[in-house]
Amino acid sequence: MKLKAVAAAAIGAVAFCFGAAPDGGLGFAAAAAQGQSVRPEVGKPLQAAAALIKSGKYKDALAKLREVEAVGGRTGNENYMLESMRVAAASGAGDADTMVRSFEVMKSSGNVAAAEQLRIMESIAGTYLRNNENGKALNWAQRYFKEGGNSATMKQVLQNAQFLTGDMASTIRDVSEEINADEKAGRTPSADKLNLLLNAAMRAKDGNAEAMALEKLLAYYPKKEYWADVLGRVQRKSTFSDRFALDVYRLQLATGNMKSANDYMEMSQLAVQAGSAAEGKEVVDKGFAAGVLGAGAEGERHKRLRDLMVKRLAESKAGEAEAEAQAKAAKDGNALANLGLGVAYNGQAAKGAKLIEEGIAKGSLKRPEDAKLHLGLAHMLAGDVSKAQQTWRSVRGNDGAADLARLWVIQSRSAKR
Incomplete structure (x- = not known):
């Protein structure tokens, strides 16, 4: 109360x-x-x-x-x-x-009167929660509902108390039910509910609940602050692999979360190292267009980086035919899968997607889930968002590829709106 x-x-x-x-x-x-x-x-x-x-x-x-x-x-x-x-x-x-x-x-x-009792119990539970006496808050919130209360505010008190006392299973169950009820009634679930579900799911290591929370949070609130938060959470997962640094930057760029000159510079260099020189130059060009690169004490350094990207792109184009021939002659599909995304960023997205598909079909891939993640990107660059989403939904694993693929599905939906 x-x-x-x-x-x-x-x-x-x-x-x-x-x-x-x-x-x-x-x-x-x-x-x-x-x-x-x-x-x-x-x-x-x-x-x-x-x-x-x-x-x-x-x-x-x-x-x-x-x-x-x-x-x-x-x-x-x-x-x-x-x-x-x-x-x-x-x-x-x-x-x-x-x-x-x-x-x-x-x-x-x-x-x-019964109604007055419920109002006082509501106040007691809320006061305990504010005092960080979470166990007592939970007991009184449970008593409130047991005696017939139905306040939406008390639902929040109950769920927060469950979370703060470590009962993640109950938190996930109750908050999920509330979110489903909101959607069935045509209401947009609050960001607080979705964030509570996400936090509880991550603590409980409940991948299904985490995926649902992420998807709904970004679907209903597709703003860059939420994207920054979600990308940070994904990278902090203990199983997340450092090899996806470039892929994280790709999502940061797509969602407006490139914050500094260092972000643009590092991403461009990682792109070149990954065989995607055209992407590296595109990143630098966007950094200059945004006014982040080319100014201040580091302005000359940024210009040298842009010159380097032009050189690397020219080298890449000159060697593309030979690289493709070698990749097709290889016993496994790794070279084709790696080459395809660079080709896609170099203005030949449909061809790049086909090269990655050939690499996957050839088999013996070192990292097949990475290949599917990048095939989705190639399809998106080719303008086939539906095919990209279908590909991303097939990505599995717990090292980061599946997390990033799921986020690309969400981002591609937001980009279409």
Whole structure:
């Protein structure tokens, strides 16, 4: 329950029982007529506490309520009003344990309506969560739903508490159900839900849930900040291979996440080393077009790199026919698969894709999943997005190829919109 609602309920009750009389004193006529009268020695500190709560002085309100405790012979109604006010003050002060004690007293009186009980339990669970007492928050959230609550806010409290207490299986199950319900109802799942599912899936090493979270996060929120986050997560996986550094750069370039001159320079050099000189030159050209390369103290160095890319591209074109002949004469398909992507980036995408397919068909590939990943890129460069996506969906493994292929499927969908 939100603090304002707790405070309003308690203060409203006090206003009813202790309405101000015309002479400024405490008037109990209306309350007495309803059988709700309290004595002035109880009513005055309660009203003072209510005023302190309204002004945000919650700890002072708790101290003022101790004056009521000193009054002997309190009636059941006086005790109820005391504990109701204490729940409101404790909620504001972030004192969940005091809220619990007061709530249990109130509940035992039999005078708290079911809806009001749920609102107080909501406040207790939320306060425990804010205090990082996650186990207690989880217990109270579970109790809330067991007793009939259905608040969307409390669903978030429950799921966050599950995650923070290490119950990833429950987090994945519950958040997935919420996301599915959102989609069935035509609602866009919130980024918070999707990120929670992604984090839980990664901690649980649940590849299926992780894939779903990534796909939905980037499908619904295809902005470069999310792409940067997801690419960072993928690279931090313990099984991710460093040989995919160039492939990560390709996705960074495609999603607007090339941040520095060093990014452009390193990517261009990695492309040349991979036999894709045309790609290397294209990367440098984009760096100059973006104003990232060619300026500042390193401007001359960037120009030398551009000259080098022109030279490497010329060399690549001059040797392409011979490289293709050697690749086709080789016993295995590795050279064809490696050559194909460079050819695709060199303006012959359809031919490049065919070369990679020939390499895959020839067999004995050192890394067949890498070849399929790059075949998808060649198809995309050729403008056949459907074929690219079909190829990427066939990529398997846990070293990074499948992760990158899945991200290319998502990126290609976003690029079409």
